[in-house]
Amino acid sequence: MNRGVLLGMVALGAVCGAGGMFLADRVAPGELGGVDKAKVERVVRDYVLANPELIPQAMQKLQERDSAKAVAASRGAIEQPYAGAWIGNPKGDVTLVEYYDYNCGYCRAILPTLQKLVDQDPQLRIVFKELPVLSDQSRVAARAALAAAQQNRFKPFHDALYAAGPVSDATIAAAGRTTGVNLAAIPRDADATIRQNLDVAAKLGITGTPSWVVGDQVMTGALPIDQLQAAIARARATG
Incomplete structure (x- = not known):
């Protein structure tokens, strides 16, 4: 671990009390053993106050570690697609999971990006997970999907329903007719x-x-293609 970040975390004990030391131990477990913590806190207090960027860096590292644990605990449920709810290479070496809602305009806007990702990366699989959180109609659309x-x-x-605009019974029915989906067979x-x-x-x-899961990473938002590609590359490198 970067020594500056570690020292900054130790100094959080002086700045934030026991909570800071708890955070330091979670970020760098075992790395403080044998150290006179009280003495180090006195020495580095000024250091962390002069370098406050260490605090958000350490918080981000902690968040990433907690996300990785949560992903590992549910990886099967996360990466396993429901029937045909995926695109790309079914045996790809990296799986990118999108949690989406049919009433989400950002989800609609990112459709071309997802297609470009699989077009450019023959080893990528994208799995779609329904997350109907925006309206009751979103759940109706999710069941249809x-x-x-x-x-x-x-x-x-998926494409037809997003192309139809805001979700309604009429747009769901139209997407079903256009694509030959039997919507009575939920x-x-x-x-x-x-x-x-x-x-x-x-x-x-x-x-x-x-929202997205790839490897041990959890991300949210309509991310640009370069950020998604970077996350996929990290997952591939550590997978």
Whole structure:
């Protein structure tokens, strides 16, 4: 670990009391053993106050570590697609998971980016997870998407429903007709699947859409393609 960050975390004990030392121990477990903590706190207090950027850096590292643990605990549920709710290489070496809502304009706007990612990366698989958090109609749309996935028409339905604008019974029905999805055949496990997605997202700290999981990383927002590519590269390098 960078010595400056470690010293900054120790100094948080002086600045923030026991909470700072607790944070330091979580960020760098075992690295403070044998050190006269009280003496170090006195020496480096001025250092951390002069370099306050160490605090958000350490907080980010802690958040990343906690996210990685949450992902590891639920990786199977996160990366396993529901039937045909995926694009790209089914045996790819990296899986990018998108949690989305059909009433999310940012999710709609990023569709071309996702297609470009799989077009440019033959070893990438993108898995789509319904996260209907914006309205009751979002849940209706999510159940319809699961029907499309089960009927191997997910991607055409997904694109058609987003292209139709704000979700309504009429736009869901139109997307079903256009893509040949039988919307009367909602899977029996649709509601259970959506509940699982919501539960896993909550464990990951995901509250909005679009949100992403790749490797041990959890990210939120309509990220530009270069940020998604960088995250995919990190996952591939550590996978």
